[in-house]
Amino acid sequence: MNGQGSLPRQGGGFEREPARRVFAQELRESRLHFRETMEEKSPGFILLPTGVRANRVFIVGTLTEKERRGDQNLFYHARIADPTGTFFIMAGSYQPDAMQQIARIEPPAFVAVVGKPNVYESPSGAVLISVRAESITSVDAETRNLWILDTARSTLDRLDTLGKDEDSRKALEHYHTDPSLYRTMVYNALAQLKL
Amino acid sequence: MNLTEVVERISHKIESKGKSADKKKIEAKLKRLVEEFGVHITEAERTVLNEMAKEYSISSLGPRSAELKEIGTLVPGEWVTVEGKVVSLSSPPTPAIAQAGIIADTSGAIRFVVWARAGAPPLDQGLWYHFDSAVVDEYKGAPKLNIHSGTTITRMEQDAPLIPAVVKIAELGPGVGSTRAKMIQEWEPAHPRMLQTGLLGDESGTIKFTIWEENGKEKLTLNTVYSIYYAQVDEFNGRLSLNLTGAISVPEDIDLQVRSGEMISGAMVHIALGSGLVKRCPVNGCNRVLSRQNYCPVHEIQNTFRYDLRIKGVIDDGTKTHNVLIPREPVEALSGLILDKAVEIAENNPLGMDEVFFRIRDLLLGRYYTCRGSEMEDRILVKECSKRIYDPKDLATLLNRAGEVV
Incomplete structure (x- = not known):
């Protein structure tokens, strides 16, 4: 690491992809993934069932398990629970910062993860969505509560505009998204917080 | 029919x-x-x-002669006949355009171009004309009047007084607008032909402005309030900016309270290298961040640097990301780590300044913040910042929203 100037330029037309707020249950149900163009460096996206494309996600939950695997190619697997399910997190040697951050956090702990979702298909046809972490930091319970509110609001916003733009029409067509199912999920997630 | x-x-x-x-x-x-x-x-x-x-090589057939319309009501896609006063002329961007500027009537103003191929006699600023069969199209999100070979131009012998509607900055929309604002920042011009660029503000908000080099064009003076008539309002990537090249800017002998800057709220999703403890060039007015070897890109090696704290980060609200630059005071307030303590850590730790970077990153990354600051180019220079607080009222509102159809 050097002291300065290593920030990739974010002006000049390149706009950083926002980190979508999504509950574990919705992310787990995502299947459709695509690239914007055929070029190698073109960003990859998954389409969430509530109708928005995600290149990056922001997750806050409870780190329940972590495991170090591989020896040449060292990487960490971790599980992070939110009120609706579990996120699968990976950090390998291409994410040295995230890897070393995970190494220092002992479960159980509240953590915040910024990362890129990927869809993996096993030869048997099973599908797994995992998030390749860019960073993982341990946070307090208040941040976790704020995230639940934030994610609930984002999910409801997406449901309100479902079918009104190209991506969300595509999501409806592909997933046959039932809004009431996701409203129930949001409601149940919120119900775990104290009024 | x-x-x-x-x-x-x-x-x-x-x-x-x-x-x-x-x-x-x-x-x-x-x-x-x-x-x-x-x-x-x-x-x-x-x-x-x-x-x-x-x-039949007939040049001016045109469609049915269009009815006389008010300029304020024009929408793209129409053939129109309008009467208006040329309130501003600017130098045409390409030889294909003979004249460009703004014409106005009592209902509003619109940008126009006279295409070179129209072969029309030049229009004079300040005079009224009748334009028969001009075409309205859209340019940069705003309607524009095209004077082409099928348009008949007639000089009118009238001079009705025109009072442009002056609006607040927050109420400006793409097209042509008039406002009263104070010049609050001057930026480095990004182009050799750019005379001046910076920020204007009023009680409702701020907007970037640009003036291009043109004969007789003058710069605005910092901290002066201007009445600005018929400025071109451009839209790019969803943000508005003012092109004052063809506008009339009159200095006013008053002061304005400017609403300071942007307010953003979201999660800190990235803290870039170069954040934390930095060394700055001591040469008067330079202040650049030095490399680890104390090298200033302008003043070379400077071993009597001074220390500073800052964060170059990204705050993300889930739909948009904002690059932020947080200076020492808010960094100290958010992290609880004051400059002296940071210097002490750096000087007594094998990792040196990296140790401060790691500590600040681990304290701030992944948390929710609300920051206020002013936008400079693509970055928000943060003045104050606070941690977002959990409010049970938000929970109640969201439970109601989610429960509507459950």
Whole structure:
């Protein structure tokens, strides 16, 4: 690491992809993934069932398990629970910062993860969505509560505009998204917080 | 409207130019468009008329002469006739354009271009004209009036007083606008032909402005309030900016309270290298961040640097990301780590300044913040910042929203 100037330029037309707020249950149900163009460096996206494309996600939950695997190619697997399910997190040697951050956090702990979702298909046809972490930091319970509110609001916003733009029409067509199912999920997630 | 009627009208127009019209041919062309291709009859009329005009080398046939409209009501896609005063002229960007500027009437103002191919006599600023059969299209999100070869321009002998509607910065929209604002920042011009660029503000918000080099164009003075008439409001990537090159800017002897900057709220999703403890060049007015080897890109090696704290980060609200630059005071307030302590850590730790970077990153990354600051280019220079607080009222609101159909 050097002291300065290593920030990739974010002006000049390149706009950083926002980190979508999504509950574990919705992310787990995502299947459709695509690239914007055929070029190698073109960003990859998954389409969430509530109708928005995600290149990056922001997750806050409870780190329940972590495991170090591989020896040449060292990487960490971790599980992070939110009120609706579990996120699968990976950090390998291409994410040295995230890897070393995970190494220092002992479960159980509240953590915040910024990362890129990927869809993996096993030869048997099973599908797994995992998030390749860019960073993982341990946070307090208040941040976790704020995230639940934030994610609930984002999910409801997406449901309100479902079918009104190209991506969300595509999501409806592909997933046959039932809004009431996701409203129930949001409601149940919120119900775990104290009024 | 039936076909015969349209055929009559087209042939009449051609005959009025002293040519003989082949009605059978006109009818065949129309029929083909309407019946075979399902083109709407008015569009078919326009197409055939243009085709015939070309065939007979008639230049100013045009469609049916359009009705007189108020400038404030123009929308893209129309053929219109308008009367207005040329309130501003600017130098045309390409030789294909003979003149560009703004014309206004009592209802509003619109940008116009006179295409070189129109062969029209030059318009004079401050005079009123009648434009018959001009075309409105859209340019950078705003309507624009095109004066082409089919437009008839007549000088009018009137000079009705025009009072442009002055609005607040937050109420400006793409097109042409007038406002009263204070110049609050001057930025480094990004282009050699740029005379001045910076930020204007009023009680409602701020907006970037640009003035391009042009004969007699003068710079604005910092911290002065101006009444700005007929500025070009451009939209790019959803943000507005003012081009004052053709505008009239009158300094006012008053002061304005400027609403300071942008407010953003979201999660800190990235803290870039170069954040934390930095060393700055001591040369008067330089202040650049030095490399680890104390190298200033301008003043070379500087071993008597001074330390500073800052964060170059990204705050993300889930739909948009904001690059933020947080200076020492808010960094100290958010992290609880004051500069002296940070220097002590760096000087007594094997990792040196990296240790401060790691500590600040681990304290701030992944948390929710609300920051206020001013936008400079693509970055928000943060003045104050606070951690977002959990409010049970938000929970109640969201539970109601989610429960609506559960």
